[in-house]
Amino acid sequence: MTLHRPIRVLIAKPGLDGHDKGAKVVAQALRDAGCEVIYTGLHKTIDEIVQVAIQEDVDVVGLSILSGAHLPLTEQLVKRLRERGLDDVIVVVGGNIPHRDRPKLLALGAAAVFPTGSRLEDIVAFIAERGERH
Amino acid sequence: MAVKEPQLKDVILESGIEVKPIYRPEDIAHIDYERDIGEPGQYPFTRGIHKYMYRYRPWTMRQYAGFGTPYETNQRFRFLIDHGQNALNVAFDLPTQMGLDSDDPLAVGEVGRVGMAVDTLKDMEVAFQDIPIDRISVSLTVNAVTPIILAMYITVAEKQGVPRDRIRGTTQNDILKEYIGRGTWIFPVEPSIRLIGDTLEFCAREAPRYYPVSVCGYHIRESGSTPVQEIAYAYCIAKAYIDEVLSRGLSVDDFAGRISFNFDIFGNLWEQVAKFRAARRLWARIMKEEYGAQQPDTMKMKMIAGGGGSGLTIEEPENNIVRGAYYALIAALSGAQTSALCCYDEAYTIPSAKASLISLRTMQILAEEMGLCDTVDPLAGSYYIEWLTTEMEKRIVAEMRRVDEQWGGIVNAVSQGLVQQEVARQAYEYERKLQSGEIVKVGVNKYRVEGEEAPPEVELHEYRPEAMEEQRHRLAEVKRTRDALEVEAALADVRDACQSGRNVMPAMLRAVRAYCTLGEIIGVMKQVFGTFQEPVRL
Numbered sequence: 001m002t003l004h005r006p007i008r009v010l011i012a013k014p015g016l017d018g019h020d021k022g023a024k025v026v027a028q029a030l031r032d033a034g035c036e037v038i039y040t041g042l043h044k045t046i047d048e049i050v051q052v053a054i055q056e057d058v059d060v061v062g063l064s065i066l067s068g069a070h071l072p073l074t075e076q077l078v079k080r081l082r083e084r085g086l087d088d089v090i091v092v093v094g095g096n097i098p099h100r101d102r103p104k105l106l107a108l109g110a111a112a113v114f115p116t117g118s119r120l121e122d123i124v125a126f127i128a129e130r131g132e133r134h
Numbered sequence: 135m136a137v138k139e140p141q142l143k144d145v146i147l148e149s150g151i152e153v154k155p156i157y158r159p160e161d162i163a164h165i166d167y168e169r170d171i172g173e174p175g176q177y178p179f180t181r182g183i184h185k186y187m188y189r190y191r192p193w194t195m196r197q198y199a200g201f202g203t204p205y206e207t208n209q210r211f212r213f214l215i216d217h218g219q220n221a222l223n224v225a226f227d228l229p230t231q232m233g234l235d236s237d238d239p240l241a242v243g244e245v246g247r248v249g250m251a252v253d254t255l256k257d258m259e260v261a262f263q264d265i266p267i268d269r270i271s272v273s274l275t276v277n278a279v280t281p282i283i284l285a286m287y288i289t290v291a292e293k294q295g296v297p298r299d300r301i302r303g304t305t306q307n308d309i310l311k312e313y314i315g316r317g318t319w320i321f322p323v324e325p326s327i328r329l330i331g332d333t334l335e336f337c338a339r340e341a342p343r344y345y346p347v348s349v350c351g352y353h354i355r356e357s358g359s360t361p362v363q364e365i366a367y368a369y370c371i372a373k374a375y376i377d378e379v380l381s382r383g384l385s386v387d388d389f390a391g392r393i394s395f396n397f398d399i400f401g402n403l404w405e406q407v408a409k410f411r412a413a414r415r416l417w418a419r420i421m422k423e424e425y426g427a428q429q430p431d432t433m434k435m436k437m438i439a440g441g442g443g444s445g446l447t448i449e450e451p452e453n454n455i456v457r458g459a460y461y462a463l464i465a466a467l468s469g470a471q472t473s474a475l476c477c478y479d480e481a482y483t484i485p486s487a488k489a490s491l492i493s494l495r496t497m498q499i500l501a502e503e504m505g506l507c508d509t510v511d512p513l514a515g516s517y518y519i520e521w522l523t524t525e526m527e528k529r530i531v532a533e534m535r536r537v538d539e540q541w542g543g544i545v546n547a548v549s550q551g552l553v554q555q556e557v558a559r560q561a562y563e564y565e566r567k568l569q570s571g572e573i574v575k576v577g578v579n580k581y582r583v584e585g586e587e588a589p590p591e592v593e594l595h596e597y598r599p600e601a602m603e604e605q606r607h608r609l610a611e612v613k614r615t616r617d618a619l620e621v622e623a624a625l626a627d628v629r630d631a632c633q634s635g636r637n638v639m640p641a642m643l644r645a646v647r648a649y650c651t652l653g654e655i656i657g658v659m660k661q662v663f664g665t666f667q668e669p670v671r672l
C-alpha cells in the first residue's frame with residue numbers, strides 16, 4: 001500500500017490583473033478538500049510563478065486571469081514549466097475566459113479551463129483526479 | 135379551533151439580519167423623525183443630502199468607459215455625450231494604473247486592454263480633445279498613480295482655458311481599498327496614505343470644486359464582503375484619510391466635504407436601500423459628533439452607487455439587462471448622486487457601444503418615464519425600511535468598532551492582511567451558499583438550462599494588439615521632441631518632494647508639463663518609497 005501525500009496546488013495570479021476573489025475562493029475550496037494550497041499573491045511574473053512551483057514542488061498550477069490576457073500568459077507559463085523539466089505539473093486556467101478561447105487554452109497545454117461561474121465541486125473533482133502525479 | 139399558521143421559511147439577509155414577515159408601527163416606535171430621519175437636505179440626511187433631490191435635478195449618469203488608445207477613448211466619450219450622458223468615468227489600462235509605460239516589458243499584452251493607455255500628458259490631451267471639461271464632470275479611475283494623472287488632467291484643463299479652481303470631477307484615489315480588492319497598489323501603505331493626503335490638501339487649496347478622493351466600498355463588496363462590511367470598512371478608510379489631512383493642520387470643514395463615496399449595488403433590494411440610508415445618517419453623525427464638523431456640506435455623504443458586476447451572470451446574459459434595471463431602481467430609491475451600471479455583456483468583455491447605451495437608457499427611462507424623480511425618498515416612513523435602516527446602522531457601527539478594537543485600526547488591518555482575509559472568507563461563504571442553492575441566482579443555480587453550452591449571444595470586444603504599437607510609437611515621438619534637461623530637472627524635483635515630505639503636487643504638475651512619462655515618475659517614487667509586500671493569508 002502506498003501512502004499518498006496531499007496534492008500540492010499553486011494558485012497563481014500572473015500579470016497586472018488585481019482581481020483575486022476567484023483565486024482565493026478556489027484556494028479555500030481546495031484546502032477544505034484536503035489539498036495543500038500555496039497562493040502567490042498578486043502581480044507575479046511567469047518566471048516568479050515557475051520558481052515557486054519548483055520550490056514548493058507542486059503538482060498543479062492554477063492560473064487565475066481576469067484581464068483578458070489569458071492566452072499569452074498561459075502559453076508562456078506552460079513553455080517555461082516544460083523548459084524547466086516540470087513535465088508532469090498540470091496547468092489549470094480560471095477567470096474571465098470566453099467560451100471560444102477554451103479550445104485554444106487546451107491546445108496551448110492547459111489541462112482544464114474553469115471560467116467564472118464554474119462549480120467548485122467540478123474544480124475539486126478534477127484536481128483530485130488529475131492532480132496526483134504518477 | 136386554532137387557525138393553523140403556514141410554515142414560512144426563514145429570511146436572513148446577507149448582513150445577518152433576520153427579517154419578519156410583517157412590520158408594524160411598534161417596530162419603528164423608537165425612531166424619532168427629527169433626530170433619526172430628518173428633513174431631506176437636513177441633518178442627519180437620512181432622506182437625502184438635498185432638499186428636493188431628483189425633483190430639482192436627476193442623478194448624474196456616468197458609465198465607465200475607455201479602451202485602447204486615447205483616440206479610441208475620445209470617440210467613445212463623444213458617443214456617450216451625444217446620447218445624453220452628462221459625465222464621464224474614465225477607465226485606464228492596467229499598465230497605466232500600475233505606473234508602467236506602454237513600452238515596459240511587463241506591459242506586454244495589457245496595453246489598452248481594460249482601459250485607455252496613458253504614458254504622457256500627450257495622451258490625456260488626445261483623450262479630452264473637444265470634450266468640454268468645464269461642463270462635463272470627469273471621474274478618473276486611478277489610485278496609486280493619482281498624483282500624476284490628476285496633474286495631467288489639471289494641465290489639460292488649463293490648456294483648454296479652464297482654470298483649476300473651476301474643474302469638476304473626481305479621482306478614485308482610494309488606495310486602502312486597493313489592498314483589499316482590485317489590487318492596483320504600488321507603494322507601501324504609509325507613503326500611499328501620505329500621497330492621498332497630498333492630493334486632498336492640494337485640492338482644498340487650489341481646486342476646491344474637485345473631489346480628489348472617492349472612497350470605495352464598492353470593490354470591497356465586489357471582493358466578497360457583506361453590505362455591512364462594505365460601509366464599515368469604507369468609513370474606516372475615509373477616517374484614515376481624514377486623520378492624515380487633519381495632522382497637517384487643516385480643519386475638517388476645509389476638505390472632508392470633498393471626499394465622496396463609491397458603493398455597490400447587488401443583492402437584496404431592501405437591504406441595499408436601507409444600507410444607503412443608514413450610511414448617509416451614520417456619516418453625518420461621525421462627521422458632526424466625532425470630528426466636530428460645523429458645515430453641513432462636510433456631513434453630507436455623497437455617493438456614486440453602481441450596479442455591481444458580481445451580480446451579473448455569464449449565463450443568459452440578457453437577464454443582466456433586467457438586473458441592471460433593478461440596480462438602477464435601487465440607486466434611485468436610495469438617493470444616489472451619481473449612478474452607473476455594469477453592462478449586460480460585462481461578465482464577458484469590455485462593454486460594446488450597444489450595451490453601454492442600454493445601461494444609459496435604463497437610467498433615463500427610470501428618471502423620465504417611471505416617476506423616480508417625483509418625490510424625495512419615497513420609501514421613508516415604511517415600517518420595514520426605517521426598521522432595517524436602523525438595524526443596518528447598528529451593525530455598521532459594530533463592525534467599525536471591531537476594526538479598531540480587534541484589528542488595531544484599518545491601517546494595521548490592511549497592512550497585516552486581516553481585512554483581506556476576512557473578505558476572502560466571506561467570498562468563500564457566499565460562493566458556497568450559491569453553489570448549494572441557499573442563495574438563488576436565476577438561470578445559474580435555479581431554472582438553469584442544461585444541455586449543450588450555448589455560446590454567448592454577445593459581441594466580444596476585440597483587443598487590438600496594434601494599440602500597443604500605436605501607443606509605443608506616440609511615446610517614442612514624445613520622448614524625441616521633449617526638452618531633456620527639463621525632464622531631468624523635473625524628475626529631480628519629484629524625488630526631492632517625495633523625500634522631503636513636502637506636497638508632491640507642484641512637482642507632479644511640473645513633471646507632466648515637461649512630458650515626463652508616467653513610468654519615469656513612478657520609477658523615481660519607487661526608489662524613494664519602495665513597493666508594497668503583500669501579506670498573503672488564506
